[in-house]
Amino acid sequence: MLVVLVAIVLGSVATVWVRNVDHLVGVVAAEGIALTYLAWISPGTLSGRGEDAALTLGIKGVLLPLLIWQATKRLSATARHDAPAPVWVYGSVLPLLLIARHVVAILVPSGLLQAPQVLSAGVVAMGLSFVGMMARRHWLVQVVAFIAVENALTIIISSVIPGWPLGFEAGTLLDLAAVAGLLLWVGRLPEAAPQADAILEADAS
Amino acid sequence: MMQSWILAEAAPLALIIWAVIPKSRRLPEVAVIFASLAVLNVGMTGAGVRILGLPQDLLVGLTDVLVLMGSWDAVKMWRGMGGGADGSVSDKMRGFYVGWALFWGALLAAALAVNLGWAWCAIAVSTVTSGWLVAFDGTPKSLRATWRYLLVTSVGLLLTLLGIVILYAEALRRGGGLGALDFRHLSLLMAALPVGVRELTVLLLIAGFATKAGLVPFHTWLPDAHAEAPAPVSALLSGLLLPMSLIMAARVANAAPIPDTFIVTGPHLLMWAGLASLLVGAAMMLVQRHVKRLLAYSSIEQVGIMAVGFAIGTPLAIGATILQIILHAVVKSLLFFTAGHLSEELDSKHLAQIRPLAVKHPGMSVVWGLGLLALAGIPPLPLYYPEWELVSASLTAGLGSWVPLLLIGGLVLAFAVLVHHVLRILWGGAARAAVPKTAGRWVTGALAVMAGLGLIGMGLPAVAGNPSMAAATKHIVAQVGATP
Numbered sequence: 156m157l158v159v160l161v162a163i164v165l166g167s168v169a170t171v172w173v174r175n176v177d178h179l180v181g182v183v184a185a186e187g188i189a190l191t192y193l194a195w196i197s198p199g200t201l202s203g204r205g206e207d208a209a210l211t212l213g214i215k216g217v218l219l220p221l222l223i224w225q226a227t228k229r230l231s232a233t234a235r236h237d238a239p240a241p242v243w244v245y246g247s248v249l250p251l252l253l254i255a256r257h258v259v260a261i262l263v264p265s266g267l268l269q270a271p272q273v274l275s276a277g278v279v280a281m282g283l284s285f286v287g288m289m290a291r292r293h294w295l296v297q298v299v300a301f302i303a304v305e306n307a308l309t310i311i312i313s314s315v316i317p318g319w320p321l322g323f324e325a326g327t328l329l330d331l332a333a334v335a336g337l338l339l340w341v342g343r344l345p346e347a348a349p350q351a352d353a354i355l356e357a358d359a360s
Numbered sequence: 361m362m363q364s365w366i367l368a369e370a371a372p373l374a375l376i377i378w379a380v381i382p383k384s385r386r387l388p389e390v391a392v393i394f395a396s397l398a399v400l401n402v403g404m405t406g407a408g409v410r411i412l413g414l415p416q417d418l419l420v421g422l423t424d425v426l427v428l429m430g431s432w433d434a435v436k437m438w439r440g441m442g443g444g445a446d447g448s449v450s451d452k453m454r455g456f457y458v459g460w461a462l463f464w465g466a467l468l469a470a471a472l473a474v475n476l477g478w479a480w481c482a483i484a485v486s487t488v489t490s491g492w493l494v495a496f497d498g499t500p501k502s503l504r505a506t507w508r509y510l511l512v513t514s515v516g517l518l519l520t521l522l523g524i525v526i527l528y529a530e531a532l533r534r535g536g537g538l539g540a541l542d543f544r545h546l547s548l549l550m551a552a553l554p555v556g557v558r559e560l561t562v563l564l565l566i567a568g569f570a571t572k573a574g575l576v577p578f579h580t581w582l583p584d585a586h587a588e589a590p591a592p593v594s595a596l597l598s599g600l601l602l603p604m605s606l607i608m609a610a611r612v613a614n615a616a617p618i619p620d621t622f623i624v625t626g627p628h629l630l631m632w633a634g635l636a637s638l639l640v641g642a643a644m645m646l647v648q649r650h651v652k653r654l655l656a657y658s659s660i661e662q663v664g665i666m667a668v669g670f671a672i673g674t675p676l677a678i679g680a681t682i683l684q685i686i687l688h689a690v691v692k693s694l695l696f697f698t699a700g701h702l703s704e705e706l707d708s709k710h711l712a713q714i715r716p717l718a719v720k721h722p723g724m725s726v727v728w729g730l731g732l733l734a735l736a737g738i739p740p741l742p743l744y745y746p747e748w749e750l751v752s753a754s755l756t757a758g759l760g761s762w763v764p765l766l767l768i769g770g771l772v773l774a775f776a777v778l779v780h781h782v783l784r785i786l787w788g789g790a791a792r793a794a795v796p797k798t799a800g801r802w803v804t805g806a807l808a809v810m811a812g813l814g815l816i817g818m819g820l821p822a823v824a825g826n827p828s829m830a831a832a833t834k835h836i837v838a839q840v841g842a843t844p
Contacts, residue, residue, distance in 0.1 A: 261556040267529045301511060308518055315529040
């Protein structure tokens with residue numbers, strides 16, 4: 156379990172830290188494999204753990220990294236680098252830790268929590284990925300940060316509920332499917348993005 | 361229940377099948393036929409009779425009617441793009457109608473859902489399908505708008521999912537299952553949670569649904585998505601998806617009994633987000649230069665009014681809010697269709713380039729002007745009535761002076777801004793020659809709808825006092841969960 160938590164938290168750190176988008180393929184794959192292991196060791200409710208693990212590996216461990224790898228291949232060498240995250244991002248770490256502690260403090264007395272440490276790690280990972288999604292400029296980094304938010308959510312769910320109905324996870328997977336569809340379909344977005352940004356900003360002003 | 365689902369979802373399913381059949385023809389016209397059949401079904405299965413009895417019936421009926429209006433408008437949209445006149449169907453058209461039918465089906469599923477979990481799933485599906493439609497033009501602007509829409513609303517939906525996880529965990533602990541997330545049992549489940557956990561859960565659920573409803577400060581996706589989507593899609597997004605998400609938030613807010621000493625109660629959250637949306641939406645309308653962005657900020661303002669109504673929570677306020685939802689959906693849809701045709705015929709989406717509309721396109725200028733005045737709340741156009749009722753409810757609900765003051769201030773600001781836009785768009789700018797008019801029949805139809813709305817507006821005070829209408833409203837208010 157510790158390995159899974161470390162992989163998820165490090166993956167979230169990577170969404171804030173990593174500047175070369177090529178490296179993000181590895182980050183997504185590592186998180187996907189970690190979650191596959193989690194699905195394998197967790198009891199299923201509506202579905203068997205084998206099916207959960209296979210589905211998780213197929214989508215989060217293989218399909219998404221493959222799509223991101225395809226997208227990075229279309230980028231020029233200079234377009235593969237993102238600007239560093241702004242300084243305020245690093246300042247957000249302490250508040251995130253305090254929020255995680257506060258949430259755990261609320262939930263522990265209720266008896267709802269199966270594993271407080273897992274929830275702490277999940278909340279920190281979710282917060283970091285969320286900050287990465289908002290602070291980073293490169294659209295591909297934003298995609299990966301979004302996937303990391305969803306992965307952190309899975310960790311949080313596992314800390315509260317030992318088994319999780321596949322129907323809800325399917326809802327989350329639909330979001331991932333949207334991201335996947337977008338990646339597949341808008342290969343031209345990387346080139347168009349700066350231009351579109353300028354147009355939208357001009358409109359807004 | 362299952363029968364309702366099958367009957368309701370049959371029309372969108374049939375449209376998907378027609379759209380994917382390789383040699384099918386006349387897709388836009390067939391979409392109108394299927395939508396008409398769906399509206400007919402709502403009437404024939406008795407839902408038309410019960411339409412004021414349950415929120416599900418009301419929302420299903422409203423969805424089918426708006427889809428029918430949108431399908432009619434889409435026929436003209438495709439003709440304008442040079443497609444479909446000879447009955448042929450392009451791949452692009454097939455893609456649009458598959459997305460359209462999926463979005464329709466997802467909205468119906470959300471309307472029919474009686475379980476918080478399944479309602480969440482339906483709203484998630486509607487996000488994906490509407491995202492496809494927002495990006496339909498394939499321009500860089502529409503792709504960026506889609507990306508922002510999917511990103512922001514998905515994060516909101518994740519927050520909601522976290523809230524549902526906590527509720528579900530509590531249900532499991534008490535030996536329940538998914539059934540405990542039924543809206544009818546939600547208050548029991550909420551009451552079982554310790555106060556701090558309940559506060560956290562309500563915060564997560566409402567923040568998530570508020571994101572999808574476009575309430576301030578979670579509204580950043582809305583102006584771009586509404587502006588870039590095709591007009592019929594913008595109409596569904598604004599007229600249905602926003603209020604439907606807001607109704608989910610209201611049901612959650614009213615299900616959670618939290619002591620008055622807490623600031624972060626559901627009604628408080630809805631109240632402050634609603635007032636902020638009303639004021640921000642009204643103020644932002646003033647500086648808009650893009651036809652559909654003006655309507656998008658108006659949607660933020662209108663959703664704000666609805667959120668305040670749900671937050672006040674008295675039967676009078678909730679009844680008025682339901683009426684506001686129905687009337688806003690019709691008026692705003694008509695305005696989005698008008699905006700689409702204006703952009704197409706005058707070849708611009710910028711307000712500066714369509715002025716003076718009264719000279720350039722007199723017929724459209726009447727529809728556009730009346731529509732904006734309806735949003736402003738001018739009698740007898742019908743939105744004046746629920747807004748007046750809401751102001752009355754805010755004054756009699758014992759909320760202190762700040763809420764009525766801010767509500768009235770926001771409504772006055774929105775009124776002034778919209779009247780300013782009407783005057784400026786219709787008669788501002790240098791006069792130029794009229795453009796050749798191709799939308800004669802469309803203008804006649806739109807004016808007929810406006811006239812109908814005017815008649816409804818005049819009749820509303822009398823109808824609202826009718827005992828059977830009052831009884832039906834009371835029932836629906838109880839379903840949404842008013843404060844006793």
